[in-house]
Amino acid sequence: MLDRRDLLKFATAGGAAFLIPLEGSAPYAAPRLTAGTGALTDVAVPEDTFTSPSPARAFAAPDELGDLAKAAPFAHAMPVLGAMKPAASHSGRSPRSGRTVMTDVYSMRQHKARVEIVKGLKSTVFTYAGCFPGPMIKANRGHEVVLEHHNELDNPTCTHLHGGRVPSKYDGLPMDVVGKDGHYTYRYPNKQRAASLWYHDHSHGTEAENVYMGLYGVYLLSDEEERRLPLPKGQYDLPLVIRDARIEADGKLRFARPIDCPHMLVNGKERPYFKVAARKYRLRLYNVSINRNVKLRFADGAEFVQIATDCGLLEGPVVRDEIELVGAERAEIIVDFSRYRVGSSIVLENTAALKERPEIMRFDIVREAKDRSRIPDRLTEFPSLPKPSREREFIMTSDPTFLINGKSYDPKRVDVETTLGSHELWRIKNIDSPGHHKPGYFIHHSFHTHLAQFRVIHRNESPVGPGESGWKDTVSVPPGESVCIAVSWSGYAGQYVYHCHHLGHSSAGQMGRVDVKPR
Numbered sequence: 001m002l003d004r005r006d007l008l009k010f011a012t013a014g015g016a017a018f019l020i021p022l023e024g025s026a027p028y029a030a031p032r033l034t035a036g037t038g039a040l041t042d043v044a045v046p047e048d049t050f051t052s053p054s055p056a057r058a059f060a061a062p063d064e065l066g067d068l069a070k071a072a073p074f075a076h077a078m079p080v081l082g083a084m085k086p087a088a089s090h091s092g093r094s095p096r097s098g099r100t101v102m103t104d105v106y107s108m109r110q111h112k113a114r115v116e117i118v119k120g121l122k123s124t125v126f127t128y129a130g131c132f133p134g135p136m137i138k139a140n141r142g143h144e145v146v147l148e149h150h151n152e153l154d155n156p157t158c159t160h161l162h163g164g165r166v167p168s169k170y171d172g173l174p175m176d177v178v179g180k181d182g183h184y185t186y187r188y189p190n191k192q193r194a195a196s197l198w199y200h201d202h203s204h205g206t207e208a209e210n211v212y213m214g215l216y217g218v219y220l221l222s223d224e225e226e227r228r229l230p231l232p233k234g235q236y237d238l239p240l241v242i243r244d245a246r247i248e249a250d251g252k253l254r255f256a257r258p259i260d261c262p263h264m265l266v267n268g269k270e271r272p273y274f275k276v277a278a279r280k281y282r283l284r285l286y287n288v289s290i291n292r293n294v295k296l297r298f299a300d301g302a303e304f305v306q307i308a309t310d311c312g313l314l315e316g317p318v319v320r321d322e323i324e325l326v327g328a329e330r331a332e333i334i335v336d337f338s339r340y341r342v343g344s345s346i347v348l349e350n351t352a353a354l355k356e357r358p359e360i361m362r363f364d365i366v367r368e369a370k371d372r373s374r375i376p377d378r379l380t381e382f383p384s385l386p387k388p389s390r391e392r393e394f395i396m397t398s399d400p401t402f403l404i405n406g407k408s409y410d411p412k413r414v415d416v417e418t419t420l421g422s423h424e425l426w427r428i429k430n431i432d433s434p435g436h437h438k439p440g441y442f443i444h445h446s447f448h449t450h451l452a453q454f455r456v457i458h459r460n461e462s463p464v465g466p467g468e469s470g471w472k473d474t475v476s477v478p479p480g481e482s483v484c485i486a487v488s489w490s491g492y493a494g495q496y497v498y499h500c501h502h503l504g505h506s507s508a509g510q511m512g513r514v515d516v517k518p519r
Contacts, residue, residue, distance in 0.1 A: 073271035075119035084135035102143040111152040121251035125214035134217025141223035145188040160202035168494025174204030194226035195312040208503035232282040232373045239284040258292040273362040277369035287325035290503040295352040297322040308332035309470035313380040326446040326476040328501040388425040398443040408509030415512035429482040445477045450496040454485040493518040
């Protein structure tokens with residue numbers, strides 16, 4: 001398990017100009033957990049977890065990888081993520097509505113496995129059900145999913161359905177962790193719009209390491225409105241799970257800072273290739289990096305069409321030639337490969353990566369195919385935003401440690417109290433800009449709300465572009481900028497959190513508690 005100083009090094013060193021704060025905040029009294037009871041119990045968190053000195057091992061420099069960092073790309077075929085089959089399915093009558101509710105039951109073991117990420121090398125990773133990434137779950141709106149998790153790892157774990165509108169006890173709160181040999185059952189009602197969601201570990205203090213090592217997976221929620229649209233379907237609808245990593249010469253997946261992570265993975269393989277037909281594809285882009293932004297474009301500058309953000313469809317399609325995603329953000333795009341001749345290839349690049357390694361993956365156009373799909377001019381309709389009942393401000397800082405409104409996360413302290421059904425305006429400011437604290441000290445943040453979805457109203461008092469106008473759960477907050485979001489608290493009363501989704505930052509305390517009271 002990494003300590004706070006390790007996390008601070010990891011979280012802040014996104015570029016050569018970043019300074020690294022070394023002092024931690026005071027430890028809080030963590031709940032005590034009893035491993036292996038099968039309940040949502042406690043795990044003993046050492047009091048020096050966030051203040052202990054740096055371990056002897058240090059973060060290695062990129063050049064220590066030698067020839068491995070210079071290996072030729074496109075050695076692996078990109079795996080297509082298959083949907084996990086339920087262990088059981090049944091129906092029952094809801095005691096509240098009296099309606100029949102369909103339920104799919106899944107069971108997953110969290111354990112280590114050996115996988116091939118870089119060609120010819122085996123790496124030890126953390127997995128859900130032995131899969132890297134975790135198995136994809138396909139869910140339908142209004143059909144409940146029950147997910148049984150069994151932790152066989154040494155680290156404590158808990159699972160959060162990112163973007164899900166979920167009762168508090170199933171949300172995967174950061175202190176609701178399960179120790180080694182423990183288990184817990186989560187219930188997801190799926191009473192929300194179709195969206196490209198994902199599930200990942202959220203155990204406070206270990207979430208950055210756990211997610212980096214592999215505890216994440218795709219959760220596709222569909223509904224009738226989406227299914228009626230003539231968009232690409234079936235084999236032409238592909239999730240692309242993108243992240244950075246550092247693979248040592250012996251295959252070890254090493255927890256390291258973004259500047260020390262030269263390898264880019266898609267669906268668990270390092271810079272793969274994928275064979276496509278000369279037709280339209282729906283690509284669901286996930287950035288699951290714990291602390292790296294990606295800026296995606298095709299090497300030839302080809303345009304594509306964005307149709308969705310984190311929490312579902314945009315009102316209308318948006319033509320783009322580049323899209324940027326912070327960690328945890330998603331976007332869905334339509335790419336028309338019919339513009340290329342059979343036998344040609346096109347590379348998807350990350351222009352925010354190292355200049356000598358911009359490629360993410362390569363698409364090889366290998367055959368012709370009929371294409372009856374099309375992109376409607378209108379995808380969905382959003383209701384007008386209600387007038388906000390309250391405005392709040394959140395200041396994100398990282399000197400000397402990661403805070404929101406000057407406070408480090410304390411699970412016993414209520415930072416925000418709101419009411420179910422309320423609509424609020426939240427202003428989020430990242431004041432870590434050049435010259436604010438120390439010369440060269442500036443950190444990119446993101447902001448994620450549990451339970452609540454939101455729409456971005458403006459950035460720095462200017463309207464946002466159409467590609468960021470949909471419903472979201474995660475938003476980028478660059479250094480020195482402010483973002484205004486309209487937040488809707490609907491679904492369930494209970495305890496939730498909001499936090500920076502650079503997981504090195506949230507692990508170090510950049511998180512707050514919000515209590516949603518019944519009406």
